[in-house]
Amino acid sequence: MRIYDLIMKKRDGYALTAEEINFLVTGYLRSDVSDAQMAAWLMAVYFNGMTLEETVELTLCMVHSGQVLDLSSIPGTKVDKHSTGGVGDKTTLILMPLLAAAGIPVVKMSGRSLGYTGGTLDKLESIPGFSTNLSPAEMIEQVKRIGIAIAGQTDSLVPADKKIYALRDLTATVECIPLIAASVMSKKIAAGADAIVLDVKSGSGAFMQTGTAAGELARTMVQIGEQAGKRTVAVITDMDQPLGCAIGNAIEVREAIETLNGGGPRDLVELVTVLGGISLVLGGKAERREQGEEMVRQLLTNGAAAAKFRELVRDQGGDESVVADPSRLAIAPAARTVNSVSSGYVTRLDALTIARAETALGAGRGAATATPDLSVGIYLLEKIGDAITSGEPLAKIHALDESSAQIAARLVSDAYVIGTAHTDHRPLVSEVIGTPDPE
Numbered sequence: 001m002r003i004y005d006l007i008m009k010k011r012d013g014y015a016l017t018a019e020e021i022n023f024l025v026t027g028y029l030r031s032d033v034s035d036a037q038m039a040a041w042l043m044a045v046y047f048n049g050m051t052l053e054e055t056v057e058l059t060l061c062m063v064h065s066g067q068v069l070d071l072s073s074i075p076g077t078k079v080d081k082h083s084t085g086g087v088g089d090k091t092t093l094i095l096m097p098l099l100a101a102a103g104i105p106v107v108k109m110s111g112r113s114l115g116y117t118g119g120t121l122d123k124l125e126s127i128p129g130f131s132t133n134l135s136p137a138e139m140i141e142q143v144k145r146i147g148i149a150i151a152g153q154t155d156s157l158v159p160a161d162k163k164i165y166a167l168r169d170l171t172a173t174v175e176c177i178p179l180i181a182a183s184v185m186s187k188k189i190a191a192g193a194d195a196i197v198l199d200v201k202s203g204s205g206a207f208m209q210t211g212t213a214a215g216e217l218a219r220t221m222v223q224i225g226e227q228a229g230k231r232t233v234a235v236i237t238d239m240d241q242p243l244g245c246a247i248g249n250a251i252e253v254r255e256a257i258e259t260l261n262g263g264g265p266r267d268l269v270e271l272v273t274v275l276g277g278i279s280l281v282l283g284g285k286a287e288r289r290e291q292g293e294e295m296v297r298q299l300l301t302n303g304a305a306a307a308k309f310r311e312l313v314r315d316q317g318g319d320e321s322v323v324a325d326p327s328r329l330a331i332a333p334a335a336r337t338v339n340s341v342s343s344g345y346v347t348r349l350d351a352l353t354i355a356r357a358e359t360a361l362g363a364g365r366g367a368a369t370a371t372p373d374l375s376v377g378i379y380l381l382e383k384i385g386d387a388i389t390s391g392e393p394l395a396k397i398h399a400l401d402e403s404s405a406q407i408a409a410r411l412v413s414d415a416y417v418i419g420t421a422h423t424d425h426r427p428l429v430s431e432v433i434g435t436p437d438p439e
């Protein structure tokens with residue numbers, strides 16, 4: 001078998017066999033296949049796509065390029081959740097303790113975002129003392145003890161994805177549905193859960209800008225999961241406007257704690273309820289989605305989800321008093337308020353522009369090595385569909401210096417469009433793909 005022939009085959013629009021894909025991936029990891037050859041093959045995939053069989057094969061080759069977590073010593077159905085990433089998305093911080101409170105074992109490996117926003121690990125590290133540095137063995141031991149662990153992904157998991165993703169990033173081949181699907185699902189499968197719930201975002205602040213693209217990605221990932229023997233359900237959710245009101249790191253943790261304590265913004269509560277209802281069915285704790293959703297509402301209001309989060313924070317070395325009193329989190333003072341210059345309704349609140357404002361404040365990561373500022377952020381007082389009067393505040397900017405506050409304030413102001421016609425609140429969930437109970 002020659003690499004040259006495999007590149008030519010894909011360039012000419014043919015599907016590769018399982019053996020050929022394996023040859024390519026293992027050869028690339030061993031550096032028998034050069035960066036130039038892999039880049040040429042990736043670009044051919046970008047233009048010609050891959051069949052589902054090829055995509056599943058690529059995923060499985062990547063899974064077996066490294067360690068696959070064996071969670072069989074933990075009793076019960078392990079459910080994992082993945083979001084394709086969005087602005088203000090702090091769902092993991094609420095959903096995973098809630099599932100653990102319901103008796104679903106949670107072994108969650110999260111990432112640090114390299115884009116505009118901080119990742120789940122950055123957010124958790126805004127809790128004083130919280131450590132996200134746990135080995136897989138330590139995670140398993142902790143889950144046996146308290147039912148939940150959240151830590152960074154170990155380097156031994158899916159090394160092929162790490163190497164291929166870095167090359168895609170350099171060669172404009174990230175935005176390709178089968179490659180994204182294989183990349184995401186290889187990490188989820190290697191992380192060892194029995195069932196996977198995917199939150200695929202669609203809109204200006206998401207990887208997938210349209211519902212059609214998000215649907216295609218979601219269907220591909222669900223099919224990969226099912227073929228790998230994992231029950232997989234995907235939900236397509238809106239990311240044209242940010243999720244919730246808090247955007248940043250510590251400020252998002254505060255909103256997550258408010259939600260765990262039975263409050264929180266409407267859209268965030270809705271998303272946790274939908275994802276939670278599905279997860280509880282997949283984890284065998286509810287028969288149907290509505291029953292699962294009712295359980296979610298109870299766990300958020302009876303203190304059980306918050307108590308589990310407190311246990312998680314304590315076990316991972318964090319200051320658990322923030323759960324009762326989130327004002328203990330270090331959040332920069334509000335340096336500026338962005339006021340509306342007209343009266344009417346919020347008709348648009350562009351997620352991408354808000355993400356740029358977040359970056360201007362220093363809350364995200366410009367490069368892999370940049371350290372995000374955990375205390376800065378934005379608080380959105382009005383969302384799409386809300387009525388507003390000229391001169392009233394739309395948002396607050398929490399910044400550490402005047403120049404970044406000024407840039408962020410201008411961007412936040414640009415993100416809002418105020419119209420005169422009444423606009424409905426946006427539907428958050430547009431589609432559920434896969435069982436249980438797709439609508």
Ligand code: URA
Nearest residue numbers: 174179180181183184
């Ligand atoms: N996130 C991933 O993990 N992989 C991709 O390819 C894109 C987004």
